Amino acid sequence: MFxxxxxxxxxAAMTALLIGLLAGPWVIRRLTELKIGQPVRGYGMQTHLSKSGTPTMGGVLVLLSIAIATLLWFDLANRFVWIVLIVTLGFGMIGWADDWRKVVQKDPEGMRSREKYFWQSVIGLLAAMYLVFTISESNNYRVVELFVGWVRSGFDVDLPPKAGLLVPFFKEVSYPLGVFGFVFLTYLVIVGASNAVNLTDGLDGLAIMPVVMVGSALGVFAYVTGSAVYSKYLLFPYIPGSGELLIFCAAMAGAGLAFLWFNAHPAQVFMGDVGALALGGALGTIAVIVRQEIVLAIMGGVFVVEAISVMAQVMYFKYTKRRYGEGRRILKMAPLHHHFEKSGWKETQVVVRFWIITMLLCLIGLSTLKLR
Structure with a gap:
C-alpha cells in the first residue's frame, strides 16, 4: 500500500492537516506570549487598525507541517522534492528575518527591498542552475556529465525539448530556451511567484486558499509528468521523479487548510512573510519542474494581477510626480484587494470572490491537460 x-x-495531506490543527492553538499562544504581533502601517487601510497586535509569523506553522508531512511520506532519494523543500525553507528564512525586524525591532517596513531581493535572487539563481541540468537528465551522474559538457563546449549545449518553454493548449509546442534562457526564466518564475503571493497576503485568508488550490492543481501536473504512461498519452514531457512532488503538493494543501482554520476572518493569526514568501517560492519551483510556467501564471492569475497592480501604481505615481510635480494614482490603493475595499467591498467579499476567481482559473489550467 505504501x-x-x-x-x-x-x-501526507492528512498528516499536515492534523499537525496544523493540533499545533495551531499552541503556536498562536506562544506567538502571543512572545508579543509577536502584526504592525499595521499608518498609511494602510484604517479598517485594519484593529488588527494591530494580532499574532503574525504563523507561516512557521505551515512550513513545519509541510516539512514534517513531506519527510514522512516521500521517497527520500527523490532530488526534485529536496530542491523544492530547500527553496521553500530558504525563502522562509528570508521571510523570518523580514518579520523579525517588523515585530521585534519595531520597524514596520522590515527588511529593505534591495536586501530581500538579493537573498531571493541568490536562492532563485542557485535553484535555476541546478534545475536546468536536473530536468534534462534522469540521474545525478548524467547531470554532472551534462554540466561538464556544457562548460567544455564554451557554454553552448543543446537541451532536450522538455527543458524548453511549453505552450499550453498546443500539442508538443516547445520553444528552446538554452541554458541561460532557462536559468533566467526560472529565476523570474520563482522570485516573481514568491513576491506575488506575499503581496496578495493582505486580508484574512486571501492568500492561503489560492495557494492550496494552485498547489493542488500543480500536484496533478506533477503526477502526469512523472508517469511514463500518462505523460505519453497526454503529450506531456516525461520527467522521471517529478511525480513525487505530488506528496509535497498534498502536504501543502493539508497545511494550508489547517492554517485557514485559524486565519479565516476574523483571523487569529497571520501568515507573515515567513509563510507567504516560502509558499510562493514553492509554487514557482514546482511549476518549473513540471514545465508549466505559463499555466502557473494562468492558475495564479490573482497573484499575477495583485503584483501588476502594485508595479503599475508605483510606476505611474513616480512618472506623474516627475512630470506634474505631484504623484497620481491609478487605483485608490494598491495592492488590488485594497482598491476593492476602498470601493466599498467588505473584506470577506473580496476574499471569497478572489477564491472563486482562482478556482475558475485553476479549472482552466487543468483543462490544458486534455485541450491540446
Whole structure:
C-alpha cells in the first residue's frame, strides 16, 4: 500500500492537516506570549487598525507541517522534492528575518527591498542552475556529465525539448530556451511567484486558499509528468521523479487548510512573510519542474494581477510626480484587494470572490491537460 503514490499523497495531506490543527492553538499562544504581533502601517487601510497586535509569523506553522508531512511520506532519494523543500525553507528564512525586524525591532517596513531581493535572487539563481541540468537528465551522474559538457563546449549545449518553454493548449509546442534562457526564466518564475503571493497576503485568508488550490492543481501536473504512461498519452514531457512532488503538493494543501482554520476572518493569526514568501517560492519551483510556467501564471492569475497592480501604481505615481510635480494614482490603493475595499467591498467579499476567481482559473489550467 505504501508503494502507491496516490495513497502516500493522501496520507501526507492528512498528516499536515492534523499537525496544523493540533499545533495551531499552541503556536498562536506562544506567538502571543512572545508579543509577536502584526504592525499595521499608518498609511494602510484604517479598517485594519484593529488588527494591530494580532499574532503574525504563523507561516512557521505551515512550513513545519509541510516539512514534517513531506519527510514522512516521500521517497527520500527523490532530488526534485529536496530542491523544492530547500527553496521553500530558504525563502522562509528570508521571510523570518523580514518579520523579525517588523515585530521585534519595531520597524514596520522590515527588511529593505534591495536586501530581500538579493537573498531571493541568490536562492532563485542557485535553484535555476541546478534545475536546468536536473530536468534534462534522469540521474545525478548524467547531470554532472551534462554540466561538464556544457562548460567544455564554451557554454553552448543543446537541451532536450522538455527543458524548453511549453505552450499550453498546443500539442508538443516547445520553444528552446538554452541554458541561460532557462536559468533566467526560472529565476523570474520563482522570485516573481514568491513576491506575488506575499503581496496578495493582505486580508484574512486571501492568500492561503489560492495557494492550496494552485498547489493542488500543480500536484496533478506533477503526477502526469512523472508517469511514463500518462505523460505519453497526454503529450506531456516525461520527467522521471517529478511525480513525487505530488506528496509535497498534498502536504501543502493539508497545511494550508489547517492554517485557514485559524486565519479565516476574523483571523487569529497571520501568515507573515515567513509563510507567504516560502509558499510562493514553492509554487514557482514546482511549476518549473513540471514545465508549466505559463499555466502557473494562468492558475495564479490573482497573484499575477495583485503584483501588476502594485508595479503599475508605483510606476505611474513616480512618472506623474516627475512630470506634474505631484504623484497620481491609478487605483485608490494598491495592492488590488485594497482598491476593492476602498470601493466599498467588505473584506470577506473580496476574499471569497478572489477564491472563486482562482478556482475558475485553476479549472482552466487543468483543462490544458486534455485541450491540446
Amino acid at each position: 508503494q502507491y503514490l496516490t495513497f502516500r499523497a493522501v496520507m
